[in-house]
Each structure stands twice: as structure tokens, then as C-alpha cells.
Amino acid sequence: MQIQKSIKLLRAVVVTGLLLSTLTVALAQAEQQTPATATSPQQPSTAAPEPSPVSAASPTRTPRVVAVAGNIELDDIVEIQIESLVEWAEKNEPLKLVPYINGRAIKGNYPEELHLDHGRLIYHLEITPANKAVWVDLLGAPGGIRRAVTLSVGLEDGSAFDSVHEKGRELPLTIISPVYGIVALLVIIVTLVLLIWLIRNTNIIREPGPPPTPGKRRPYNLGRAQMAFWFFLIYASYITIWLVTDALDTITPSLLALMGISAGTALGEAMIDSGKETSKTNQMQDLQAEKQAVEQGISQSQKDLSPIDAATATVTDQANRDVLNQQLVSSRTRLGQLDQQIRTLTSQQSATISSGFIRDVLSDSSGYSFHRFQIFAWTIVLGIIFLSSVYNNLTMPEFSTTLLGLMGLSAGTYIGFKFPEQK
Numbered sequence: 001m002q003i004q005k006s007i008k009l010l011r012a013v014v015v016t017g018l019l020l021s022t023l024t025v026a027l028a029q030a031e032q033q034t035p036a037t038a039t040s041p042q043q044p045s046t047a048a049p050e051p052s053p054v055s056a057a058s059p060t061r062t063p064r065v066v067a068v069a070g071n072i073e074l075d076d077i078v079e080i081q082i083e084s085l086v087e088w089a090e091k092n093e094p095l096k097l098v099p100y101i102n103g104r105a106i107k108g109n110y111p112e113e114l115h116l117d118h119g120r121l122i123y124h125l126e127i128t129p130a131n132k133a134v135w136v137d138l139l140g141a142p143g144g145i146r147r148a149v150t151l152s153v154g155l156e157d158g159s160a161f162d163s164v165h166e167k168g169r170e171l172p173l174t175i176i177s178p179v180y181g182i183v184a185l186l187v188i189i190v191t192l193v194l195l196i197w198l199i200r201n202t203n204i205i206r207e208p209g210p211p212p213t214p215g216k217r218r219p220y221n222l223g224r225a226q227m228a229f230w231f232f233l234i235y236a237s238y239i240t241i242w243l244v245t246d247a248l249d250t251i252t253p254s255l256l257a258l259m260g261i262s263a264g265t266a267l268g269e270a271m272i273d274s275g276k277e278t279s280k281t282n283q284m285q286d287l288q289a290e291k292q293a294v295e296q297g298i299s300q301s302q303k304d305l306s307p308i309d310a311a312t313a314t315v316t317d318q319a320n321r322d323v324l325n326q327q328l329v330s331s332r333t334r335l336g337q338l339d340q341q342i343r344t345l346t347s348q349q350s351a352t353i354s355s356g357f358i359r360d361v362l363s364d365s366s367g368y369s370f371h372r373f374q375i376f377a378w379t380i381v382l383g384i385i386f387l388s389s390v391y392n393n394l395t396m397p398e399f400s401t402t403l404l405g406l407m408g409l410s411a412g413t414y415i416g417f418k419f420p421e422q423k
Helices: 002-039 085-089 132-139 178-201 222-245 253-305 315-350 357-362 370-393 401-418
Strands: 064-070 077-083 097-101 113-115 120-124 146-149 151-155 171-174
Touching: 064 151, 077 151, 132 222, 178 222, 222 253, 222 357, 222 370, 253 315, 253 370, 253 401, 357 370, 370 401
Parallel strands: none
Antiparallel strands: 064 077, 077 120, 097 151, 113 120, 146 171
8 A cells, every 4th residue: 555655646746747847848938939029120920010109190181261351353352261271282283273153163263372381372353265154144133233152262173162151151242343333333324314415405316407496396316216225225235344344345246237227227317308308498499489480470460461451452452461361360370389389398397396206206297107116116125135135144145147137127118118208
């Protein structure tokens, strides 16, 4: 029994020694591997690297319009302040940024100055062929001298940056400069008042010739009234378009043709009326001369007839007396005819008294005439179209050749009817 216990004890000691030796070798190997891993640069690292505070860059912020300095007006200077512009410019071209007004890109209107460090862009707002349609939409059909708009910037083919001047915080867009607007309005009003005064108190658009009777005016002339209508319409529209868009070359070729038609109508009418007046004057002079000659003949016949006494007259004297009596009867008959013709011409001249503008331009001695009404109606229709184009599109309309031909046909019909027309 003692021997068996000794054997078991020996086994336990051997097993314990083996375990201790194995543990000692493992610890020694671990101590050798730990410094080698820390100092060797070629040793691959299997652990995930921890993020470094230096390499973890913050995300790039989107540019945003934060302030605007200057007056938003065509042909004026405006300065736009943009935050985070420097970071955005690292990958983009800031000189390609254009203004966005009411969400519409003003294409081709690039900044004149760029202050990148301060995030400032300076623009000269102007019309170019690329952005004319946008400016027309922004400035057309004005309800006042200013209009509230949103403002931002962005790339032409992109989208606008965020802006503090969005809905609810719009900026005023000046459509018409108050100072220039007042001056232009005064010029137009003074011209209109002067034109109306001349129309009412002179023959500027009336039939030519002296007043038919003291205190009366001659009738209004349709051709001259049409020419005055187009003059003032084009005159006022030209000033308005220049005032808003600063454009000078706005009168279209078709408008020149229309003015030529109205001027030709007035000129043709004046030539016909002048010929008629000359003919009437010459006719009146001839009638007056003939009347004077007839009156002298009657007076002479009466003198020749007085000495002949019917009781003592010879056969020859009686024959002469009969001839003189026949001449007196014939002369008095002709004198009556001349008086009637003179009264007719005089009544025609006295009839050339104004009966009011509408009646004067639409009627002749026979009453209201359709050819006059036709040219009057077409003039009013084209005038309305003209004003609508100027107000909404800020441009003079371009009338088609067909429409101009229609106006020419109406004018030609009117001139044709002027030849037999008595006024």
C-alpha cells in the first residue's frame, strides 16, 4: 500500500512539473512576440484603425445667399454676399455664376467682380440676347414702378443656391426709375395736352382752308386724324420702352410701313381736297365774272331800250325794241341761274363746319360712309394690338405683310371714294 501511494505521489509531481514547464515556455514566447509587434514597421496590422481627428474632415456646406447690397434694377450694380463660397469654389467655377430672379436664370450675366475670400459677387444687370426673354417676363405688364422678387445665384445650367430672399422675404425689383419715370411722364403728358389743344383750336387735323364762318371750325379730316393717332402712339411707346429696357432701336420695319400708309392716306386725301377746293374757287370766280357781265348787259339793254317810245317808234325801232326785250329776258333768266349756282357753291362751303369728331371722320355730304368706317375701325383694332404688345412684351409689334396689305387696301378704297365725294 505504501508503495502504491508513493507511485501516485510521484505521478502527480511529474504532471505538475510538466504543466509548470509548459506555462513557463508559453509566457516566454508571449514576452518575445509583444515588443516585436510594436516596433516592427513591416508587421501587418490586423486590427481596424481608429479614426484620426486630423483625417476626419467635416462635410462641405452648400453655398447660400445671405445678403444683397444695391438696387435690383436693369443697368444697375448689385452686390451679392454668399456664405461657404470658398469651399464650393474648390471644385466649381464661381465666375460662371449668374443671378436668379424669381427662379429664372439671367443667362450671360456673369459677375464683373469676384471677391472670393469675402464671398462677394458684383453684377451689372443688363439685357443680352440670351436673357432678353427673361427680362421681358420680369419687367412686362407692370402694375407699378416696383415689383417684389426672389433673388439668388447659381450656374446657368444648374439650379439656384438657397437664399434668405425667398418667398416671404422678397426684394423690390425697380421696373421704372422714379426720377426718370416722372420726367418721361411729364414729357408725354405735355405732348398730349399740346396735341389736344392744337386739335381743338387749329386746323392741325382738320380740313384745309380758312374758317367757313367767323367763330366756326372746319371739319376733322380722317387721314390727318389717323396720322396723328399713330404718331402719338409710337411716340409714347418709344419713350416707355426706352425707359424700362434702355433700348433705342425699337421701331420695326412693319411699323414704318404702317406709318407710311397713314401718311400716304393723308397726303392723297389732301391732294384730292386741294384739287376740289381749287376747282370750286375757280368755278366761283367764273360764275361771279359771268354774273357781273350779265348784269352789265342787262343795264346796257335797259339804257338802249329807254329812248325808244312805243307810240312813235318806227318799224325798225320796234324791231330793235323786241330784240332788246328778248335779250333782257334771256339775261335775267341766266342771271337767275347764276345766282342759283353761286348759292349752291356757297352752301357747300358753309356746310364745311365741324359737326363733331365722330360725325366728321365717318360721314360726307351724303351721310355716314362705310369706306370711312372701315379704315377707322381697322385703325382702332391695330392700335389696341399695338398697345397690348408694348405693355406685355415691351416691344413694338411686327405686323405681317397680310395685315399691312389689308390696311393699304382700306386706305386705297377710302382714297378712291374721295374723288366723287363731296364734303
